[in-house]
Structures are given as C-alpha cells and as structure tokens.
Amino acid sequence: MTSTNHSKHIAIAGAGLVGSLLAIYLRKRNYTVTVFERRSDMRRSDYVGGRSINLALSNRGIRALEEVGLAEELKRIAIPMHGRMMHDVNSNLNYQAYGKEGQYINSISRSALNIALMNEAEKIGAEFHFNQKIEKTNLDKTTLTLQNEHQQFTEKSFDLIIGADGAFSAVRDAFRISDRFDYQQFYIEHGYKELCIPPGKAGAFQLEKHALHIWPRESFMLIALPNPDGSFTLTLFFPFEGNPSFDTLDSRTAVKNFFEKNFPDATTLMPEYLDDFDRNPTSSLVVVKCYPWVKNKSLLIGDAAHAIVPFYGQGMNAGFEDCRVLNQLLDEHNDNWDNVLPVFQKLRKPDGDAIAQLALDNFIEMRDLVADQDFLLRKKIEAKLHALYPTQWIPLYSMVTFHENIRYSDAYSTGQKQKKIMDEVMSQPGIERNWEQLNFQDIIAKLGR
Amino acid sequence: MTSTNHSKHIAIAGAGLVGSLLAIYLRKRNYTVTVFERRSDMRRSDYVGGRSINLALSNRGIRALEEVGLAEELKRIAIPMHGRMMHDVNSNLNYQAYGKEGQYINSISRSALNIALMNEAEKIGAEFHFNQKIEKTNLDKTTLTLQNEHQQFTEKSFDLIIGADGAFSAVRDAFRISDRFDYQQFYIEHGYKELCIPPGKAGAFQLEKHALHIWPRESFMLIALPNPDGSFTLTLFFPFEGNPSFDTLDSRTAVKNFFEKNFPDATTLMPEYLDDFDRNPTSSLVVVKCYPWVKNKSLLIGDAAHAIVPFYGQGMNAGFEDCRVLNQLLDEHNDNWDNVLPVFQKLRKPDGDAIAQLALDNFIEMRDLVADQDFLLRKKIEAKLHALYPTQWIPLYSMVTFHENIRYSDAYSTGQKQKKIMDEVMSQPGIERNWEQLNFQDIIAKLGR
Numbered sequence: 081m082t083s084t085n086h087s088k089h090i091a092i093a094g095a096g097l098v099g100s101l102l103a104i105y106l107r108k109r110n111y112t113v114t115v116f117e118r119r120s121d122m123r124r125s126d127y128v129g130g131r132s133i134n135l136a137l138s139n140r141g142i143r144a145l146e147e148v149g150l151a152e153e154l155k156r157i158a159i160p161m162h163g164r165m166m167h168d169v170n171s172n173l174n175y176q177a178y179g180k181e182g183q184y185i186n187s188i189s190r191s192a193l194n195i196a197l198m199n200e201a202e203k204i205g206a207e208f209h210f211n212q213k214i215e216k217t218n219l220d221k222t223t224l225t226l227q228n229e230h231q232q233f234t235e236k237s238f239d240l241i242i243g244a245d246g247a248f249s250a251v252r253d254a255f256r257i258s259d260r261f262d263y264q265q266f267y268i269e270h271g272y273k274e275l276c277i278p279p280g281k282a283g284a285f286q287l288e289k290h291a292l293h294i295w296p297r298e299s300f301m302l303i304a305l306p307n308p309d310g311s312f313t314l315t316l317f318f319p320f321e322g323n324p325s326f327d328t329l330d331s332r333t334a335v336k337n338f339f340e341k342n343f344p345d346a347t348t349l350m351p352e353y354l355d356d357f358d359r360n361p362t363s364s365l366v367v368v369k370c371y372p373w374v375k376n377k378s379l380l381i382g383d384a385a386h387a388i389v390p391f392y393g394q395g396m397n398a399g400f401e402d403c404r405v406l407n408q409l410l411d412e413h414n415d416n417w418d419n420v421l422p423v424f425q426k427l428r429k430p431d432g433d434a435i436a437q438l439a440l441d442n443f444i445e446m447r448d449l450v451a452d453q454d455f456l457l458r459k460k461i462e463a464k465l466h467a468l469y470p471t472q473w474i475p476l477y478s479m480v481t482f483h484e485n486i487r488y489s490d491a492y493s494t495g496q497k498q499k500k501i502m503d504e505v506m507s508q509p510g511i512e513r514n515w516e517q518l519n520f521q522d523i524i525a526k527l528g529r
Numbered sequence: 530m531t532s533t534n535h536s537k538h539i540a541i542a543g544a545g546l547v548g549s550l551l552a553i554y555l556r557k558r559n560y561t562v563t564v565f566e567r568r569s570d571m572r573r574s575d576y577v578g579g580r581s582i583n584l585a586l587s588n589r590g591i592r593a594l595e596e597v598g599l600a601e602e603l604k605r606i607a608i609p610m611h612g613r614m615m616h617d618v619n620s621n622l623n624y625q626a627y628g629k630e631g632q633y634i635n636s637i638s639r640s641a642l643n644i645a646l647m648n649e650a651e652k653i654g655a656e657f658h659f660n661q662k663i664e665k666t667n668l669d670k671t672t673l674t675l676q677n678e679h680q681q682f683t684e685k686s687f688d689l690i691i692g693a694d695g696a697f698s699a700v701r702d703a704f705r706i707s708d709r710f711d712y713q714q715f716y717i718e719h720g721y722k723e724l725c726i727p728p729g730k731a732g733a734f735q736l737e738k739h740a741l742h743i744w745p746r747e748s749f750m751l752i753a754l755p756n757p758d759g760s761f762t763l764t765l766f767f768p769f770e771g772n773p774s775f776d777t778l779d780s781r782t783a784v785k786n787f788f789e790k791n792f793p794d795a796t797t798l799m800p801e802y803l804d805d806f807d808r809n810p811t812s813s814l815v816v817v818k819c820y821p822w823v824k825n826k827s828l829l830i831g832d833a834a835h836a837i838v839p840f841y842g843q844g845m846n847a848g849f850e851d852c853r854v855l856n857q858l859l860d861e862h863n864d865n866w867d868n869v870l871p872v873f874q875k876l877r878k879p880d881g882d883a884i885a886q887l888a889l890d891n892f893i894e895m896r897d898l899v900a901d902q903d904f905l906l907r908k909k910i911e912a913k914l915h916a917l918y919p920t921q922w923i924p925l926y927s928m929v930t931f932h933e934n935i936r937y938s939d940a941y942s943t944g945q946k947q948k949k950i951m952d953e954v955m956s957q958p959g960i961e962r963n964w965e966q967l968n969f970q971d972i973i974a975k976l977g978r
Contacts, residue, residue, distance in 0.1 A: 248706075256714075257697075259716075259813050260716045260769070260813050261714075261716075262714065262715040262716060263712070263713070263714050263715075264712070264713040264714075264715070265705075265710075265711065265712050265713075266711040266712075266713070267708075267709045267710075267711060320709070364708050364709050
C-alpha cells in the first residue's frame with residue numbers, strides 16, 4: 081500500500097510540534113508531505129518566538145516520539161520532574177511525588193523539541209515552506225491559497241489538507257464558515273506572564289532541579305520548570321481583573337509589593353523580575369472545541385481541533401497522541417483515508433473533550449487544593465489504595481500522565497467515579513486520625529458498582 | 530444633547546429587520562446614520578430573498594414598533610393568531626389558546642415588515658447602501674472596509690459601528706479574532722424546509738386563519754402560519770440524519786409516503802408539495818452566543834450578538850427589544866455612548882442567553898409535548914392558577930410572549946421555579962381526576978419560597 085502513497089500529496093498547515101511530528105509519521109508512510117508555516121523558520125538566527133519556553137513532556141508524548149525513533153535523543157535534553165514542590169508564603173517547602181518510584185514528567189524546551197522534529201521530517205523528505213500565510217482553504221476543491229512574505233498569492237491543490245496550525249488555526253476558519261460546524265472558543269479569567277530565575281554560580285539550579293515548583297495562592301499561582309542551563313522558567317497565572325490582578329499591578333511598586341508578599345523565596349532569586357514583568361507580554365488562555373474535525377478531504381488535528389489550558393501539561397501530549405492514533409488507524413485501514421478520517425474524529429473527539437475538562441479542573445487543584453490539608457490526606461489515601469490494588473485503583477493524575485494506554489475519556493469517567501467514592505470516604509468523622517484503619521477492600525469494591 | 534448628535538456618524542451593518550429599526554431609532558435621536566447591506570435592495574424587483582417568508586410578531590416587537598410610530602400601520606398587514614391548532618395523524622384538530630382573551634401573536638411577512646422599516650428609516654434621513662460586503666472591520670480605528678458589486682474596496686471611518694448583520698455577522702468576525710472574545714456556534718440536529726398551502730377559491734383560507742398550526746410528531750413537526758393572500762407558509766422541522774430524516778426522504782415516493790402518512794390533511798391541501806420539496810432548500814438552524822458585545826466603539830446587536838432557534842417566535846422580537854433597550858439607555862445617559870455600551874451588554878446578555886435556552890426548550894414542547902395528555906393537563910392547571918392569581922402566576926409562554934415588561938431572564942428563572950412546583954403537583958396520585966380540588970393557594974405560596 082505504501083508503495084503507492086508517494087503519489088498522494090498531503091499538505092500540513094503549521095510547522096509547530098504537532099505539524100512537524102505528523103510530517104515524520106506521514107513521510108514514514110511514504111506520502112509526499114509539504115508543510116506550510118506562517119512564521120519564519122525558528123532554526124534561523126533572526127527568529128522571534130511567540131510561545132511558552134518549556135513544556136511538560138509525559139508518557140503519551142514520549143510514546144509517539146518512540147514510534148518515530150526520537151525518544152532517546154529528546155530525553156537527553158529533558159529534565160525529569162518527579163513531583164510537585166509547593167512553596168508557601170513563609171517559604172516552607174512541601175513535596176508531593178507525581179506517582180510511584182520511576183514515574184516522572186519531563187521539562188523540555190519547546191524550540192529544541194520543535195527543531196528536532198523539523199530536522200527529522202526534512203531529513204526523511206518532508207518539504208517545509210515558511211512565511212506562508214494561509215489566506216484561504218477551499219474544502220470543496222482541497223486547495224490552499226497561500227500568501228508569502230512578498231504579499232504574493234498562490235493557490236495549490238492537494239489530496240489531503242491537515243490543519244495542525246494551532247489554537248487560532250487558519251484552516252479551521254474554512255470549517256467554521258461551512259454549514260453545520262459546531263465551534264466554541266472561550267477564555268478563562270486568568271492570563272499568564274513568563275518570568276525567569278537565572279542559573280546560580282557555575283550553572284547551579286537555585287531550586288530543586290527535579291521538581292515542578294508551585295506557589296499556590298488560591299486565586300492565582302506561580303509555577304517554575306527547570307531548564308538545562310540551570311535557569312527556571314516561571315509562569316504567573318493571574319486574573320486579568322479583580323483584586324489582585326494584572327489590572328491592579330499597575331506600577332513597579334505594586335508589582336514589587338505583590339511579589340515580596342506572595343513569593344518571597346522566588347523573588348530573591350529573580351534579580352530582573354521587575355523589568356521582566358514590564359517587558360514580557362500578558363497572554364490570555366483559550367479553550368477551543370469544535371466538531372466535525374473532518375470536512376471532505378480536510379482534517380483538523382492537535383490544538384486546531386481541541387485547544388486546552390496548560391494546567392495538566394497535556395496540550396502537546398494530546399496532540400502527539402492524535403498523530404499516533406491517526407498513524408495506527410492508517411495501519412489498520414491500509415491507508416484508506418476515506419475510512420480512517422471518520423473513525424479518527426469519532427474516536428478522538430471524546431478524548432479531546434475529556435482532557436479539555438481535566439485541564440480546567442486541574443487549575444483549581446494546582447492553585448488551591450494542593451495547599452489544602454484535606455486534599456493532601458485524600459491523595460495519601462488514594463496512594464495507599466493504589467499501592468494495595470495497583471491495577472484497580474490508579475489515581476487520576478497517574479491515569480492521565482503515566483498510563484498512555486488509558487484513553488483520556490476513560491481516565492475522566494473513572495476519575496469521576498473515584499471522586500464520588502473518595503467524597504464519601506472523606507466525609508467519615510475522624511478520617512484524618514483513623515484513615516489507615518479504613519476497609520480498603522470495601523472501597524475498591526465500590527468501583528465495580 | 531441630540532442637537533449635537535448629528536455630527537456623530539454611526540454605521541449600521543445589515544439592513545435586515547433589526548438594522549433597519551435601529552436606523553430609525555438613531556435617526557430620531559438625530560445621529561448621522563449609514564446602513565451597509567451585503568444583499569441587494571429587497572424593494573427592487575430583481576431581489577432574491579434568502580430567509581423565511583413570515584414571522585411571529587409579538588408584544589416585545591410591537592412595543593418597539595409603537596415607539597417608532599409604525600405599530601398601527603404594520604398591525605394592519607399582520608394576521609392575529611390566538612392559539613395553536615394541533616393536527617394529529619388522523620387529522621383530528623385540537624385547539625389551545627396562547628393566553629387570555631385578547632392575547633395573540635401575529636403572522637407577518639418578513640419582507641413587508643423589512644420594507645416598511647427601510648422606507649421609514651430613509652424617509653427620516655438614514656442612508657442605505659446595498660451590495661456592500663464588509664470585507665474587514667477595524668475595531669481599533671472604527672473603520673469598515675467595504676467591497677461593492679464591482680469588487681472595488683473602500684475604507685470608511687465612523688464614530689460608532691453597530692453590527693446588526695445577523696447570525697453570520699461579518700462585523701463579529703473582527704470580534705472573534707480579537708483577544709478574550711468568547712464565542713460559540715452550534716447547530717441543532719434538525720433542519721427545515723418551507724412548503725406552501727395555496728389559497729382556496731377566492732382567496733379563502735383552507736385552514737383556520739387565526740391560529741398557528743402544528744403537526745407535532747415527537748421527533749419532528751410541521752407548522753403553518755397564515756399569509757394575507759389566503760395561503761399558508763409551512764415549515765417542516767426535520768432531522769438531517771436518522772430515520773426518518775431528510776437523508777431517508779431520497780425519492781419522490783419516499784417523500785409522498787412520508788407526507789401522506791404523517792400529515793394527511795395538510796398533504797391534500799398542497800398540490801405542489803413534491804416539487805416544492807425538491808426545489809426548496811434544506812436549511813440548518815444555528816445558535817450563536819458570544820461576549821463581549823462591545824469592543825472599543827463597536828457593538829453587536831440582534832442575531833449578530835445572540836442568534837437563536839425559531840421555536841419561541843422570539844428572534845426578531847428579541848432583536849427589536851435590543852433596539853428599544855439601547856434607545857432607553859441613550860435617554861437615561863444623555864447619549865453618552867461610553868456609559869451606555871457597557872451597561873447595554875451587561876443588561877442584555879442574560880436576556881439573550883435566556884431566550885436562547887427558552888427557544889431550544891420550546892422545540893420539544895411544540896413537536897412532542899403539545900400532543901401529550903399530561904402536558905395538556907399541566908397547562909390547564911396553570912391556566913387556572915393564572916385565572917385565580919393573575920399577577921402571581923403567569924404561565925411561562927405568556928411571560929415571554931405577552932409581558933414585555935418582564936425580562937427574558939426573569940421569565941426564565943420564574944419558569945424554572947414554576948416547573949419544579951408543577952412537577953410536584955403533577956406527581957400527585959389521581960391528579961388527572963381531582964386537579965380541580967387542588968389547594969391553589971398553597972401552590973401559589975410555594976412560589977415565594
């Protein structure tokens with residue numbers, strides 16, 4: 081089958097993480113693949129980036145990278161984070177492992193990962209065209225009208241167009257104005273701003289290297305992920321309006337007072353935070369849901385189909401999983417796209433919806449609950465259940481992050497069931513004293529009901 | 530204040546019902562008003578329409594028409610419909626009044642109404658430009674880039690731009706790609722197709738003239754509204770997919786069998802329905818929600834801000850009410866738009882959301898519940914409550930349709946409360962026999978809780 085694939089020309093919109101990975105998958109199946117990217121080539125020295133600096137790569141993403149043979153290379157530039165390190169307002173630390181021994185997520189540079197994927201895709205024959213703005217997608221004729229940096233327009237025809245061009249997908253615009261396309265975009269009340277803790281002496285990490293740091297402050301939070309050079313990239317997730325908010329931090333003094341009060345330990349490690357706060361943009365956070373993802377010979381994938389908030393560290397991982405699942409369906413259906421496309425969207429839509437909701441829910445957990453005693457006890461009881469019944473009770477975070485064989489939608493519904501059971505357990509009087517005497521077998525039995 | 534208004538130039542996008550009414554309101558306040566319409570002038574003989582033929586005009590819409598002095602003129606071309614006439618599969622009729630004596634809705638021709646509004650707006654000085662496609666709205670500069678029928682582009686600057694250009698608003702496109710704009714469009718599973726019962730001999734009405742006719746068939750329905758020439762415009766609301774659906778009616782024989790089985794009485798009155806079914810388009814039904822409705826000096830209004838399904842007959846009425854409320858706020862704030870715009874959107878958003886939900890709910894009532902014995906009993910009990918306590922218990926349909934002083938959002942929440950109380954009443958054993966012995970005062974008392 082793949083011997084004839086090369087005569088099929090597939091256009092991928094977007095040379096981001098998902099577009100580049102997809103180019104590798106499809107080249108490996110011997111399709112003719114051309115990638116069109118609105119921005120310039122990030123491998124050029126004059127590139128100006130527009131996205132977050134580092135990402136959390138976890139099992140779902142790694143599985144896809146393994147399939148295309150890049151996992152080992154990329155793990156070498158990633159920093160394992162084995163748990164959350166919580167910082168309270170008095171600079172006390174509290175550590176919570178993400179999972180069992182040997183389970184961890186990985187801080188990785190967005191650009192390094194993207195460049196590795198583009199290099200590999202090009203090496204095996206995918207063509208990349210940069211500075212190409214998609215002016216129009218014709219879903220009936222499967223054509224793209226592209227505008228280059230000289231404002232010249234060309235129309236190109238393909239056998240298949242895949243929109244991997246992110247949360248603000250241009251390909252999706254054609255879907256949106258077609259009949260019977262359901263579409264939703266909504267912004268959460270929080271925005272974010274990136275800041276930095278530079279490396280210490282001789283590239284030393286000034287906070288615990290192998291953790292994701294959180295300063296949970298109920299209505300907002302600061303987080304930090306380590307970078308290979310010893311620095312940490314910090315992100316403040318903060319309301320746009322209200323008090324406190326980006327609105328109220330309207331002077332250097334206001335910013336200074338806010339940081340010193342809320343993040344005293346981090347503040348002492350950020351000599352340039354006041355300038356950074358001024359200079360760095362305040363960005364919004366959007367959720368996008370839509371359906372169908374397929375119209376004629378065009379497909380939406382990754383953020384273009386399901387953009388989510390970053391609080392589960394699953395945006396990229398979900399996009400990579402899309403690519404892996406698509407590739408698997410092409411295997412199963414002998415590259416018959418007419419069969420694959422409808423199956424793909426039907427299979428993946430519930431998973432996209434599930435991770436969108438999980439990511440929203442996890443924001444509350446990260447910024448508020450992780451500092452809550454009841455919540456920590458709940459986690460402790462769940463860890464015990466998992467230790468006693470490792471295949472029957474897998475905590476939600478583990479299902480999502482470490483169990484790439486469990487679909488997001490199944491993780492979500494199992495998580496709902498677990499929550500109901502744990503609400504009951506936690507309502508028992510004196511639970512904080514006698515939780516070790518719980519009848520754990522009884523609790524497990526409730527899962528089956 | 531209005532003496533200086535004429536120096537303020539307001540652009541209205543869309544010469545539909547809402548855009549034309551708004552042009553009148555704003556001209557009466559002495560603003561300079563220019564209306565840009567994508568289509569050609571419907572007053573010209575070569576106009577090809579694209580929308581439903583008649584509409585239900587009710588109190589909210591009439592109140593706005595009264596304010597601009599057109600109510601009496603327009604009532605003369607409207608046909609009062611005092612209730613629903615239900616047709617069962619055996620052609621039995623069942624009549625249900627919409628409200629009390631003297632309360633009715635009005636079947637009116639969309640084009641006649643629109644033309645009357647345009648004529649009045651022009652008469653008092655609004656300028657209308659047809660065949661003007663909005664290519665771009667610049668929300669920062671308050672400019673419109675317009676494309677005329679000769680594909681020529683012009684950019685025009687205004688003091689205010691109002692998008693009254695309907696469910697697929699071009700002005701809204703600029704909102705949608707601006708930061709932090711929440712937007713949702715979704716299509717219901719049903720589409721619609723218009724058909725016709727021609728006048729009988731000498732322009733006789735072949736069905737009861739003063740009723741809205743419904744053929745409720747649970748998963749679908751046919752409705753009919755009278756026209757002044759003795760004809761009825763019928764609309765089949767029918768699923769796109771499934772069985773039966775537009776999909777399965779794939780031959781003249783299939784259409785014929787379906788109509789004869791489901792609508793025997795209507796079918797005998799429609800000599801050309803097979804041709805009509807073939808010729809007339811199958812249209813989809815979209816709901817649009819978004820927020821904010823204001824960005825800088827631009828405003829969305831009517832369907833552009835809140836497109837709803839037609840099952841409450843409130844789409845136009847809600848749009849007219851938008852205009853009336855906006856005009857009232859301009860009165861209250863001495864034409865200070867900087868104050869009016871934020872107040873307007875905050876006030877009207879919950880009402881737009883409420884009528885959107887009510888319209889969706891009413892589809893189920895119209896196509897299914899109106900043929901249900903329990904439902905009819907429920908209505909009877911509610912009518913009795915209303916007769917006994919006319920100001921305390923107003924049935925939901927009446928609040929929405931006949932009580933223009935009750936906000937949609939208040940009608941919705943009161944309706945929710947009433948429903949809960951009536952669910953309880955209806956669950957009493959033997960209610961169908963002993964409903965007249967209910968303690969109605971007790972029921973009313975529950976409303977206050």
